[in-house]
Amino acid sequence: MSHVIEMLNIRKEFPGIVANDDITLQVEKGEIHAILGENGAGKSTLMSILFGLYHPDRGIIKVKGKEVKITNPNDANDLGIGMVHQHFQLVQNFTVTENIILGKESHFILDRKSAAKKIKALSEQYGLKIDPNSVIEDITVGMQQRVEILKMLYRDAEILIFDEPTAVLTPQEIEELMQIMRNLVKEGKSIILITHKLDEIKAVASRCTIIRRGKMIGIVDVATTSQAEMASMMVGRPVSFKVEKGEVEVGSPVLEISHLNVLNVKKYFAVKDFSLTVSRGEIVGIAGVDGNGQSELVEAITGLRPIESGTLTFNGKDMTHYSIRERNEAGIGHIPEDRQKRGLVMESSISDNMVIKEYYREPFSKNGVLRQQVIDKHAEEICEAFDVRSGEGIFSHAGKLSGGNQQKAIVGREMVLEPDLIIAVQPTRGLDVGAIEYIHKRLVEHRNKGKAVLLVSFELDEIFNLSDRIAVMNSGELIDVVYTQQTNEDQVGLMMAGVKSKEASV
Amino acid sequence: MSTKVKSNAFLVAISAVILGLIAGGLLMMAIGSNPFEGFYYLFRGGLMSMERVGNTIATAITLMLVGLSVAFAFKTGLFNIGASGQMLIGGLAATLVAHYVFLPRVIYIPVIILAAFAAGALWGVIPGFLKAKFNVHEVVATIMMNWIAYWSIYYFIPAYLKGPSLETESRSIAIEQSLRSDWLTDFFGGGYINLGIFVAVVAVIVVKYVLDKTTLGFELKAVGSNRFCAEYAGIKVNRNVIISMMIAGGLAGLAGMTFYTGYSRNIQIGVLPSMGFDGIAVALLGASNPIGVFFSALFFGLLQSGKGFMNAMTDVPPEIADTIIATIIYFTATSVLFSRFWDKVGKRKKERNDARTAKAEAQESDHE
Ligand SMILES: Nc1ncnc2c1ncn2[C@@H]1O[C@H](COP(=O)(O)OP(=O)(O)OP(=O)(O)O)[C@@H](O)[C@H]1O
Ligand SMILES: [Mg+2]
Numbered sequence: 036m037s038h039v040i041e042m043l044n045i046r047k048e049f050p051g052i053v054a055n056d057d058i059t060l061q062v063e064k065g066e067i068h069a070i071l072g073e074n075g076a077g078k079s080t081l082m083s084i085l086f087g088l089y090h091p092d093r094g095i096i097k098v099k100g101k102e103v104k105i106t107n108p109n110d111a112n113d114l115g116i117g118m119v120h121q122h123f124q125l126v127q128n129f130t131v132t133e134n135i136i137l138g139k140e141s142h143f144i145l146d147r148k149s150a151a152k153k154i155k156a157l158s159e160q161y162g163l164k165i166d167p168n169s170v171i172e173d174i175t176v177g178m179q180q181r182v183e184i185l186k187m188l189y190r191d192a193e194i195l196i197f198d199e200p201t202a203v204l205t206p207q208e209i210e211e212l213m214q215i216m217r218n219l220v221k222e223g224k225s226i227i228l229i230t231h232k233l234d235e236i237k238a239v240a241s242r243c244t245i246i247r248r249g250k251m252i253g254i255v256d257v258a259t260t261s262q263a264e265m266a267s268m269m270v271g272r273p274v275s276f277k278v279e280k281g282e283v284e285v286g287s288p289v290l291e292i293s294h295l296n297v298l299n300v301k302k303y304f305a306v307k308d309f310s311l312t313v314s315r316g317e318i319v320g321i322a323g324v325d326g327n328g329q330s331e332l333v334e335a336i337t338g339l340r341p342i343e344s345g346t347l348t349f350n351g352k353d354m355t356h357y358s359i360r361e362r363n364e365a366g367i368g369h370i371p372e373d374r375q376k377r378g379l380v381m382e383s384s385i386s387d388n389m390v391i392k393e394y395y396r397e398p399f400s401k402n403g404v405l406r407q408q409v410i411d412k413h414a415e416e417i418c419e420a421f422d423v424r425s426g427e428g429i430f431s432h433a434g435k436l437s438g439g440n441q442q443k444a445i446v447g448r449e450m451v452l453e454p455d456l457i458i459a460v461q462p463t464r465g466l467d468v469g470a471i472e473y474i475h476k477r478l479v480e481h482r483n484k485g486k487a488v489l490l491v492s493f494e495l496d497e498i499f500n501l502s503d504r505i506a507v508m509n510s511g512e513l514i515d516v517v518y519t520q521q522t523n524e525d526q527v528g529l530m531m532a533g534v535k536s537k538e539a540s541v
Numbered sequence: 542m543s544t545k546v547k548s549n550a551f552l553v554a555i556s557a558v559i560l561g562l563i564a565g566g567l568l569m570m571a572i573g574s575n576p577f578e579g580f581y582y583l584f585r586g587g588l589m590s591m592e593r594v595g596n597t598i599a600t601a602i603t604l605m606l607v608g609l610s611v612a613f614a615f616k617t618g619l620f621n622i623g624a625s626g627q628m629l630i631g632g633l634a635a636t637l638v639a640h641y642v643f644l645p646r647v648i649y650i651p652v653i654i655l656a657a658f659a660a661g662a663l664w665g666v667i668p669g670f671l672k673a674k675f676n677v678h679e680v681v682a683t684i685m686m687n688w689i690a691y692w693s694i695y696y697f698i699p700a701y702l703k704g705p706s707l708e709t710e711s712r713s714i715a716i717e718q719s720l721r722s723d724w725l726t727d728f729f730g731g732g733y734i735n736l737g738i739f740v741a742v743v744a745v746i747v748v749k750y751v752l753d754k755t756t757l758g759f760e761l762k763a764v765g766s767n768r769f770c771a772e773y774a775g776i777k778v779n780r781n782v783i784i785s786m787m788i789a790g791g792l793a794g795l796a797g798m799t800f801y802t803g804y805s806r807n808i809q810i811g812v813l814p815s816m817g818f819d820g821i822a823v824a825l826l827g828a829s830n831p832i833g834v835f836f837s838a839l840f841f842g843l844l845q846s847g848k849g850f851m852n853a854m855t856d857v858p859p860e861i862a863d864t865i866i867a868t869i870i871y872f873t874a875t876s877v878l879f880s881r882f883w884d885k886v887g888k889r890k891k892e893r894n895d896a897r898t899a900k901a902e903a904q905e906s907d908h909e
Contacts, residue, residue, distance in 0.1 A: 339773065360775030369773070377773040382766045391763060391774040395756045403756050 038100065039064045039194055039225045040085070040116075045094035047080055049435070051426035054080040055091070056249040060227075062194070067216055067226040069240035069257065071233075071269050073467045074439025075424040077249045078229045082196050085227075086118045087111045098194075117187030118196040121203065121438070122375070123179050125171045132167040135186050150189075157188050161218045176325075177208030184215065195219065196227045199438070201235060202465050205325050205493055213239050231439075231467050233262040245269050270469040278475045278500045281483070285503075286315030288348075289456045289487040290336070295345035297328075297335045305331035307511040309345070313456065318478065318488040320502030320519075322495065322527055328511035329491045330372055333460055336489075337369045338362050350455060363392050366455035370446055370462045372491075378445040381434030385425065388433050389414040389448050413451075421447035422470065438465045446474055450481065457481060460491040475501060495524050509533040550828035554837065557826060561869025568864060569857055579857045586850025587843040593850075595729030599804050601842025602737040603628075606796035607820025608838050609748050610665075610789045612829040614679075616752060617785035618765035623668060623683025624793040625817025626690030627661040631794025632801030632808055633694060634660035639714040639802050640702065653720075653798065654740065661794015662787045664690060669786025673779035679786065687813060695810045702808075710809040720803035737799030741838075744792060749831035761785050793817065819845075822870040844869070 040062040047055040054077040062068045072078050083089045085096065087105040095102055098114045105111050111118075125134050132151045151167040158165040163181045171179060180200060187195055197216075201209045216226055216239050228240060236243055236257060243260070245252040245268050252268055266274040290313040299305035305328040313319045323329055334340035336347060338359040346355045349365050357365065371377040379388050390399050390410050398409045414429040423444045425431035433441060442465050449457060459478065463471040478488050478501060492498050498505055499519060507514040507530040514530045566576035587597040607624045614621035621627075635657040642652060668682035702711035720735040728734075752758040763771040764781040772778050800816065801808050823841055827833030851857055 337773075358775070358777075359772065360777075363775050371773060376767075376769050378770065380763055380767040380770050383762070387759070391770065394759050400756050405754055405756060405759060407754075 037064045038062060039098065040227070041097040041100075042081065042085060043095050043097070045081065045084060045096075046092045047077070047084060047089060048092055049080075049426045051428070051431075052424075053249045055084070058094075058246060058249070058251045060244050060251075061254075062225055062227060063242075064225055065220050065223055066241045067220055067228055067239050069236040069243040070227065070229045070246065071231075071236065071243050071265060072246040073248070073269060074443065074465075074470055075248075075437040076246045076269075076467075078246065079198055079437060081246075082118065082198055082227065082229065085111070086116060086196060112190060112192070115191060115193035116196065117190060117192030117194070118198070119180065119183045119187065119200055121199055123183055125179055125182060127172040128170060130168050130170050131165055131174075131182050131185070134171060134182060135167075135189050154185060154189065157185060161188065161222065162215060175208070177204050177211065180204070180208075180212070181215070192224075194225045194227070196229075198229045199231070199465060200228070201230060201232060206495070207324075209235070231465065231471075233265055233468065236265070237262060247271060266468045269467065272469075274468050274472055276468070276472075278472075278479055280479050280501075283316040283483055283485075285317050286485055287351075288312045288314045289350055290489065291346075291348040292332075292336070293346045293348070295332070295335060295347070296343040297331045297340060298343055299328075299331050304343070305511050306335060309508075309511070309513050311506055311513060311516065313487045313489050315455075315485045315487055316482055317503040318482050318490055318501050319516075320490045320492065320498040320505045321508055322492075322498045322505050323508035323531055325493050327508050327531075329460070329508055331511075332508070333369070333372070333458055333489075333491060336362075336458060337367060363454075368449035368452065368454035368457040370449050370457065370459045372460040374441055374445055374464075379433040379441060382432055384430050385418065385423070385433055385436070385444060386411050386414040386429040388444065389417050389429075391448075393452070417444065417447035417451050420451065422473070423447060439467060439470060442466055443470055443474075446477075450477055453481070453484070453486065456487045456489060458489045458491070461493065462490070463497065495527065498527075499524065507531055550830065550833060554826050554828065554833065557872040557875075558840065558869060561872040564868045564872065565864075568868070572857070574855060574857045579851055579855055582851040582854040583847040584843065585847070586854075587847030589850075590730070591728075592730045592732040593846065595725075595732040595734035597839075597842050597846040598738060599733035599735060599799075599842075600845045601838045602735075602741040603796045603800045603804060603816050604819055604823050604841050604845075605741040605834060605838035606737075606744055606792050606799060607816055608823030608827060608834040609744055609831060610792035610796065611820050611824035612827065612831065612834050613748060613752075613792060614785055614789035615824060615829045616758075616765050617761045617781060618768070619669075619672070619679050619782065619785055619789070621665070621683055621786065621789045621793070622680050622818075622821070623664065623686045623790070624796065624820050625813045625815075626683070626687035627664040627790045627793035628797030628800060628814050628817050629690040629694050629808070630664045630797065631657040631661035631791075632797030633697065634794070635798035635802045636702065636711060636714065636808055639718040640712075643718075649718075650720075650736065653802065654795065657794045657798035658791040659794070661797060662791035665790015665793065666783060666787040669783040669790075672786070673782045687817075691811075691813050694808060698808055698810045704807065709811065711807045714802055714806040716806075718802075719806050720799065721806075733804045735799065735803030737795075737803040740795055740799060742835075744795065745831045745835045748792070752831070757784070793820070796820070819870075825870075 038061050042058065042060040045055050045058045058081060060081065070078050080089060084091050085105065087107045087110050090106065096105060097103065103114060126137065132147060132154055135154055136150045154167040163185060165178065165181055165185060200212060204212060213235065220226060230236060240257045242254055243257050243265065244254050245265065247269060255265060292309060292311045295306055295309040296304055297306035309332060321329055331340060335342045338357060346353060348354065354362060354365060380391065390413060393399050394405065398406065400406055411429055417423065418429060421443045423440050425436045425440060436444065446462055463474050466474065482488055490498065490501055502519050504516055504518055505522065505527060506516045507527060509531060514533065514535060566580065569576040569579045586593065588594055607628065610624050611621050635653050638653045638656045644652060664686055668679045668686055671677040671682045672679045698711045699708050704710055704712035720737050722736050725734050725736065752762065760776050760781050763774065763776055764778050768778050800814065819841060823834055823837045826837035
């Protein structure tokens, strides 16, 4: 048989949970093999076993038909297995070449030239379009990911593992990554791709292994299986991709942004003379390519970043100078862009994380003393409602949760108190289709209750599915605000590139 | 969950102690002494009589309070290396009270405690403030504060509290004005035991309570483990940095009080108390947990107070005794690092792997 990788009957337990229960994965040479599964199904765990980060409790691994023991990533590398992690491991102020040959310091000067040559050759061979001499901090996230890919190729990896590679990419970059993957398999590499996006699986994968709650459900031939079929196999019930959304009376303004100017870290204006109103009963989506000032805008509204000029009004009150806490208390919920950095305290329990904004208030504490039972109960409710799964429930450390479950916990925390305004930045990043359906439903319900949502997303689908109005941002400026029903993706796409709607509609 | 974390820290501590003792034993063997004999006298020296037990406890009291100080700051992600200076200033405040304030005992004791705490807190809050406002690293600032305390004492003692004969130390505090207490002294049959024991035990309980059960502790810990998330949640990061250093300083100030007005009854000039640094080891061995600090302070107290006897009874020189303690401290420090290392095993392994593959390649290309 031409299986390059066979993981047979793998089992892996963590305290309180069987992450992999008798899972078998067989990857053929030269294929792109997708792994699909709910959040917490055990996909990352399975890949960590293949890469030698965890040791399976049971089961065997074969590479090219030979049984192997992979006790650490070094073994994996020797066997030609490479992995692109979600969080890149690159030295920011080093060049591409330096990053790729890192560890070779003793021959640094001698090797650099020939290494750069090899890297350039590889880059051309696979269509990576990387300049070996550019410095990491100057290149985009998509480029950085390609440097990671180059790193694997430079080390002669034959089997490439991608764990949710597209979660951090813009739609254009995703398109390019797909093409790169096709090039890679054309050159005889084999790829294991973990993703929650079914259209990506459809676009590049030949077969897909589906797992649910640690168990293997089946392998499907991607070409002959519809997205809906795959989704329902994975979740165990039919999933709807369209959001049911009725008409709702738009009420009084909740958030009024007026002539806002904000500087970014490099002291350039990231938000320029930005004005926008979000009212009760509406979801306003901010569309734009990543890095066009959305992050700075959100940070300015939530108080995490000082503003240069302009005003913010919340429920009719001037909140320009409110502290972060005052904004929380006024009724702003915030699903942050970077869940690892801002969203959670990884070493703390889920329980504590669920009250990180509320701990000082009744009923969670009284006279400065925490009431742990109330806190735990609150956390239980969130985990229940938002289906946050983990080995030890609310006592699990946040860092032990799977990526998607971390995200669900944050969304739950921000939504459960029903603030007047929820600022949701990429709220469904890393979530499985079932969870996306649920979060979308909750956001719409939130609006239906006469509250407001400010949605920031790089996925046009999500923007169009949820928003009543779409505000398009380009290099810090508001290009235009349009009603979702009166526009289409092409028009918004043009505006995202900086073309005003009047010109676009001509 | 928390029990698992604790038991892990406990295992780390125990293995560090065992490794340290083994290393100490080997050291004794290397200089031709019998390690069993050495350890026998070391522990006997700390425990063989009530008086020696009392002295062991008296040593442990100070270590405990310094350990708490370091541990408390550490929970907020701060490294308080200035406990020595805070001890000196807290001790000076307590000494001044002891010389000049005469009150009934029930009022006197709270007054001296408050004075020592406030003085230490002042010495801690300054680096805290510098960190919060100007981002001056607390290690640099606390070390500077150590030397400011050192030279202040150097000047102050001879100028205002000179003893009758010696220029280099303050005049002794009257027994009734010190933390010594007749019934305690009688109970232990003499020695250095003093009321600091209650101060230390209460401090352990209070610190544990504050960290685990109060909103203040919640905030301090959140700031310590992820300041970005704390900020996002509306917690005032800078305010917590200042509070944390203030309380840490206060605790070290109390340590100074127990040392200078309890264990001894005067302050020497030209000495930065080494216990201020030993407290770092106490906190490390105790995994920055108040209960852990309690036990590790007792253990270090035992070693400290037993070493003299070992030195007297065997041919193990005092330097070797100190080396043994240092070795244990060393193993403590490294094994805590090891446990952190294991905590982050996934991440580290990956990094190491990257380095290794790069190296492997380097070798490969050598052959080419
Ligand atoms: N180091 C760990 N300690 C304890 N439990 C863990 C650990 N790593 C993973 N788990 C648990 O194992 C289960 C599977 O996690 P895994 O990360 O493999 O999920 P996943 O399929 O990658 O999910 P996602 O799509 O959300 O990334 C989860 O319930 C998670 O809480
Ligand atoms: Mg995962």
